[in-house]
Amino acid sequence: MNRTTTRTAHIAVIGAGPGGLACSRVLQRHGISVTVYDLDASATARHQGGTLDMHPDTGVYALRAAGLWEEFAVLSRPEGEQMRLVGRDGRVLFDAAPPQGGQGNPEIDRGQLRGLLLDSLTPGTVRWNHKLERTETLDDGRRRLHFAGGHSADADLVVGADGAWSRVRGLLTDAVPLYTGVTFVETGLDDADTRHPELAALTGNGTMMALDDNLGFVAQRNSGGHIRAYVGMRTPQDWHHRDGIDLTDPAAVRAALLGRFSEWSPVLRGFITDTDTGYVNRPLFALPVPHTWEPTPGVTLLGDAAHLMSPFSGMGANLALRDGADLARALAEHATVADAVNAYESILIPRSVEAAEGAAEGIDGAFAPDSARQTLAHVTAHA
Secondary structure, three states: OOOOEOOOOOEEEEOOOHHHHHHHHHHHHOOOOEEEEOOOOOOOOOOOOOEEEOOHHHHHHHHHHOOOHHHHHHHOEHHHHOEEEEOOOOOEEEEEOOOOOOOOOOEEEHHHHHHHHHHHOOOOOEEOOOOEEEEEEOOOOOEEEEEOOOOEEEEOEEEEOOOOOOOHHHHOOOOOOEEEEEEEEEEEEOOHHHHOHHHHHHHOOOEEEEEEOOEEEEEEEOHHHOEEEEEEEEOOOOHHHHOOOOOOOHHHHHHHHHHHOOOOOHHHHHHHHOOOOOOEEEEEEEOOOOOOOOOOOOEEEOOHHHHOOOHHHOOHHHHHHHHHHHHHHHHHHOOEHHHHHHHHHHHHHHHHHHHHHHHHHHHHHHOOOOHHHHHHHHHHHOO
16 A cells, blocks of 8 residues: 555545545544545435434544534434334334433434535535446556546545445445345325324334334334335335335335235334335345455545445444544554554444444344334343
């Protein structure tokens, strides 16, 4: 790896997700220049998804390192930490109120978190509409990035923060995400307390889960009165083809899901029938465990590019934020890019492997024949 100093390095972050933005914010706080490249046309081109809970030693740590804790606290929803388990018959089995005094894991919508990070960066840091197509290694060891449309840029360090289907990852490893065996079909309720009071009451202020016999519902409160719900199934990835279902036909999807949940409570089935947002098929993928790589000059990874795992870890975005803060801190504390990346990866990789192992166990327990018992035992043991 070349011995470029961190203070003179050209650092390119590929991907304007939470991890890449947190890394960029902390770098700028240390006076280190960085450019972020993202394939989206603008910050508002795509909806950013549901809600996140920030953990003290990962997400909260990164927000404090970024100097954004106070701003985050204004936007966060501490009441969103409520966790509720429900049986397939609609009865509440377990209901944990959020911790008092700000000691827990406050929730925030993904879009709000991303906006907070974007607004904290120096104007012009993010270059939108830059889809990375390929890279080449120059004679001096730097990487030349080639983007769709003919744009190019050179970098001493390329940070792959480009998510599950990362293009940067291929510079380090041949690993690709694999289907976990579980698919979510996303639905949503708007103005839930007024328009869907029974489902809103069942969801509570935070997250509600009903899991049993390889099936389940997960519902999450978002801001603005919205509830985002996921209808989960352990099923082949091509379940809709096997069932002859056209995913663009809402009536067909609804009928197929209701058939799978025919023995479940009519109230829970309301997350299928009462959707205001339609149905979005979301098969869940994860990288093989363990996912490791050998040090490679001028390239590293963070977030899902490094350790894509199932959402049942509860750690994906939190780890991405901590990854970004740790990489930025390493670059600030070491004289050369090579030393900084080596120090960062020596922490990143073992931490990622441990979390990914837990996530794999989590999704296997959540979607199993006896998932109701396993989930209740796990949650009550950690309450």
